[in-house]
Amino acid sequence: MVAIIIGVIVLIIVGAVAWAIGAYNGLVTLRNRVKNGWAQIDVQLKQRSDLIPNLVETVKGYAGHESEVLTQVTAARAGVVQSAANGDVAQRMAAENQLTRALFNLQATAEAYPQLQANQNFMDLQAQLKTLESKIAYARQFYNDVVLKYNTQTEVFPSNIIAGMFHFEQAQYFQVDDTAREAPQVHF
Template sequence: MAQYIFLGGVVILLIYGISLYNQLVLVKNAVAKAWANIDVLLKQRHDELPKLVEVCKQYKQFEQTTLQSVVQARSQVQAAGERGDIRALGQAEGVLRAGLGRIFAVAEAYPELRANESFMQLQHRISALENAIADRREFYNDAVNINNTQIELFPGSLLARQFGFTARPMLEFSDAEVQDVDVKQLFGQ
């Protein structure tokens, strides 16, 4: 009888261990899926930005430094994404988003540019992509939070350590990203 109880206990522990392991795999894959969704949107926006810059370049007086900062930030975002460096990506995203905000704010001083159908379509497309990225960032950070919590909870932490499950970084944007926009500075007043 004691052998059956012992064997039953081992089976229950084995089933519990398998269940914990499967839960860790599920949350790890949820993080990967959430990142893949962000990556798709970043690539779409990456493809749209050169078009926006080219349309703006048609207006000779348009601020070249603003365009250059957007092009440089775009490269930094791409490089960080290719490396999988979430922290560097968050910082580069902050710079890029600030640059896009400056382009759209400065465009207000160019009635011909605002009347340009291509510019308006690109502005709407990029704004929609920005909103989608923000939504997906929230989803990604939720998945990361669940993952990180699961690998820290006992007894899952024992399995996580043994099978190499690791904490993932949150996608956070730079301080400049979350600061209020200085409208006077944007319009040079």
């Protein structure tokens, strides 16, 4: 009888340890997917950032007097580069949102110049930017989906016990700020 009780206790302990290992490994897997999702966004954002100087120079040739818009884009890109070097994800997201707004303003400004719209170099750059924006949108969606799964696992019982014991912290969603949802304002 005592052997059966000891066997049941050992079985319960082994089961609890196996569950804890599984929960920990699941959280690590999700945390790594979040990091991978951010890395995928980072690759697309880097490509967009590299494309911007060419786009600005092309627009500058046709709409040089629109210096405020060009300055906004250049300053926003510099902010992205600086925030990328700092490694702070929240700061990087804010800088990327600012750059997105500046690019919308640049595109809206460019639409007012028919000769620019006919320029093949500009059209190629605009097509590349559109493709990159689609990839960025997909990467953001993937990242946010993984963050949702990870954050849910860190909050639900009983895996929240393991998350608390091993200091798994909530991941931040890549959100668009309220000003990016507004239509760009272009003044001539």
